[in-house]
Amino acid sequence: MSHPPFTAVVETLPETVPFVGPEAIERRTGIRTRARIGANESGFGPSPRVIAALREAAPEVWTYPDPENYELRRALAAHLGIGSEEVTISEGIDGLMGLLVRLFIAPGDIVVTSLGAYPTFNYHVVGFGGDLRFVPYAGVHEDPEALAAKAREVDARMVYLANPDNPMGSFWPAADIARFIDAVPESCLIVLDEAYMETAPEVPLPLDTNRPNLLRLRTFSKAYGMAGLRCGYAIGHRRLIGAFNRIRNHFGVNKQAQVAALAALADQDYLRWAVDAIAGARTRIASIAADNGLRALPSATNFVAVDCGRDGPFAVAVLEALAEQGVFVRKPSAPGLDQHIRISAGPDQALDILAEAMPLAIERAQRAG
């Protein structure tokens, strides 16, 4: 019996799930998640106006969403001070990454990223046959200078940088990012992932949509508290943004997401409140870490990387001992980063559970070591 053959690229790819969800962990272990602080979601939730808008729009889900995302693009453009042809919407930043890799990367094309940076970007690069080249972190920062140098050296078609950074929570000021952008050749697309920009300590780099090779990715999943709705957007030169209309699933962003994103954008007071709440939670996570003899890294995001003070296996043991107590966190696994665990900012209820579970987690990890 013969089978339809996959393409040559697809033939090489494994079946995978980039992130195992807490639901899958619950199904496997039978342990109920009591504190969901591992996926950098916002436990503070979306604006009450978002919830109201979702409820009001529920009977209208029988119509297709507007394939042009016209209202949302217009609202975002007004909010950002750019043209609506300079922003496109997709099913989260993950959806945008799949599309932008497809636009620019053919089998064998070189893509530069940091060793330990966002794995779903890598998943899409590999998925289109791209050739990934890795630059190590400089301490707990991605290293813009080294990324630009590597991009030039290997004649990369694309280079990825997250600012603020995931998984370490670090941040480069605008001047450093501007220098990085200038150092990358114009023929190489810069993917600047700004998923966490709302929680950054200073206004990021001004928007420059004249730059022919810069795409900035943003999302309603983090500070806006709408991860479940899958709504991300890309900002850039209209040649770049227009190109998404060559290949995207025009009806991919669902109507509830469109409605919710409009409501979220219109409630900037709530966003400011949420950003403050996230900052408070970061402080509390740092103090829980300190109470347990661990060091929390400064964070520009909605999570905190906590140095468990030893090596990777020890941090894995801490994570597992937290999981046994129903505390869902994740951790980086790249060398140099892997002694950390990554804890999402959440409301007091979740952090109370973390505070309660942490001493036993450390104790168990120490016993295991």
Next chain:
Amino acid sequence: MSHPPFTAVVETLPETVPFVGPEAIERRTGIRTRARIGANESGFGPSPRVIAALREAAPEVWTYPDPENYELRRALAAHLGIGSEEVTISEGIDGLMGLLVRLFIAPGDIVVTSLGAYPTFNYHVVGFGGDLRFVPYAGVHEDPEALAAKAREVDARMVYLANPDNPMGSFWPAADIARFIDAVPESCLIVLDEAYMETAPEVPLPLDTNRPNLLRLRTFSKAYGMAGLRCGYAIGHRRLIGAFNRIRNHFGVNKQAQVAALAALADQDYLRWAVDAIAGARTRIASIAADNGLRALPSATNFVAVDCGRDGPFAVAVLEALAEQGVFVRKPSAPGLDQHIRISAGPDQALDILAEAMPLAIERAQRAG
């Protein structure tokens, strides 16, 4: 100033919107849509239980959706009597089409479809550099025998057939489809689009997930009344279904879609009611057509193709004169089909407006001719 170059395939693609939404028509013309009966949505809406589930789940949108769609796949598998590894979920059938073309079609690979069949399938084939070959409709039916013969003749990698058919609403009984499947070589993937299967006059072909080259596509967008939520599913051999996990956007299906689809599936009484309501609306559309001297084609779908009795330009004129009166319908444009307009089944309120608008539309079209 240089630009990052697109891939060779993307370089050839136009920026496009496969379907201009009624919202865009409203924006362009300033005419408010009074009867939205052009996109084969279900104006009867989703089950009240779906609306209740969406409202109840609204505060939970801060968490990512389960990337495995576990609960929904399990519920679908139980409903269909298959294994949960034999079904995958995506952002509507459109999303599935993008993925399945990417799995199997490399630049230059041949894909067979009918001239005038679903254009978004063609969009994705061209988007991955596939070489489309067209088989004409046999009257108002896609022609399974000719499609299989063409697939063999040109050594196609993929062949597409919708049953029931869009845009004509026609239907082939299971025996004809089974003969078609047997006539296609096992190395050629059969994409059987069953978006409209719930409204078909008889149970379609039994599910055979042992067939190595058959993918069946279904959706919650049509009879279930959830087009805005973007939730489609593919059924097939586990090798085919598993392959989607090599490339899909795992977090692409949003949480509201997951919740709603579960609620919809659990309310089969509502589905039966909706299917009856759709059948009633089809009858009414046929009688509105007859009142205006036009012939409605038999329909196995949630829409009716109405023969305007002359040629393509005349049918376009009818469509435009309906649009001027706020009645949104669409029409096929392929030769042999283009004398028809396609009217979606909707509630009485929408069809009252159609009945009122139709005489003037015909009159205007006749004057224009």
